[in-house]
Amino acid sequence: MFIGEYKHNIDEKGRIAVPAKFRKQLKGAIITRGLDRCLFVFNKIEWQELAKKLIALPLAQANSRAFVRLMLAGAMEAPLDGQGRILVPEYLKQYAALKKQAVVTGLYNRIEIWDEIEWQKYKSKTEASSDDIAEKLSELGI
Amino acid sequence: MFIGEYKHNIDEKGRIAVPAKFRKQLKGAIITRGLDRCLFVFNKIEWQELAKKLIALPLAQANSRAFVRLMLAGAMEAPLDGQGRILVPEYLKQYAALKKQAVVTGLYNRIEIWDEIEWQKYKSKTEASSDDIAEKLSELGI
C-alpha cells in the first residue's frame, strides 16, 4: 500500500528517488502518463491488471481509444538503480511539466509524480472545496 | 475507544506524544488530513476500511479523484516510538497550522490533533452556538 507525500528533486539526468518506504513494494516499476497532468507509476502486478482492463474497453468509442493510447503508448519500464531512483523519460517529463522540484505521492495501488508547483495548486484548489470533502466523508461513514 | 482531551507539545523534530491511554489500542497508527484543519489518527483496521472505500470511488470522475488524492496522499504510517510518540510529517503540520502547543482529542474510533489556539477558537465558537447545534441534532433524532 502506497501512501504519503514526498518532496524530491529530479536531477539533470532525469532521475528521481523513489521514497524508501515504497521500494520494497515496487518489484519492476512501470511509469506512464497519468490523469490531470501527473505521471503514474505502477507495480508490475498492478500494471498488468490495469492493462487487462484497458484492452477490454470498447474500441469503437473514440474517447476510450484515446485513453488507452495515452496510458499504453506512454508506458515505460522503470527499473530502480542502485540508489533506488527511476529514470523519467524526456517525453513524460514534458507531459507532466516536471522541473527540478517534484512531489511523489502514494495512492494505495499506484504512485504519482507531480511538479511541485502544480501539486500545490491542485491541492489548494481541492482543499478550498472542503464542504464537498465533508460530504464525501459522511457518505463513507466517517 | 478513544475519549478525552489532552494537551501535548510538539518538539522540534515534529514528534508528539500519544496519550498513554490510547497506546494499547493503536496497533499501527495512520495519520492523515482531517476536517476543519485538524489531523485524524486512525487505527490500522479503521484505516483499511476507509482506504477500501476510497479506492472504490470512480477514477474517471475528477472530483472523486481529487478527494482520494487528498486523503491517501495525505496519509502516513505513524509507528509509535519507544516513548509512545508519533512523528507528524511537515506537510501535515502545515495543513493543521501546528505550532508547539497542540491538543489531542479522542473521538471514539479516531484521534484528532489540533493546534491549541485553533482548538480553543473552535470550541468557543461551538459552545456559543450550542443551542443551534442542539436544535439541529433534534432534527437528526438525538
Added chain:
DNA sequence: AGGGGTAGTGGGGAATTGTGGATAACTATG
C-alpha cells in the same frame, strides 16, 4: 507524606536516505 512507578519531554549518536558527480559500458554513425 514518602516512595515507586508511569508519563511527557528533550537530546545524542548511528544508520539510512537523497543527491550529485565520476567512471564504465553500450550504441550509433561516419
Added chain:
DNA sequence: CATAGTTATCCACAATTCCCCACTACCCCT
C-alpha cells in the same frame, strides 16, 4: 573499425531520520 555521444552502473558526501538513553514532573498507592 574508430570515435563521439548516450546510457547505465558505481561511488561518495551531506542531510535527514530513526532509535535509544536520560531527566523531570506527576500520579497513585501504601
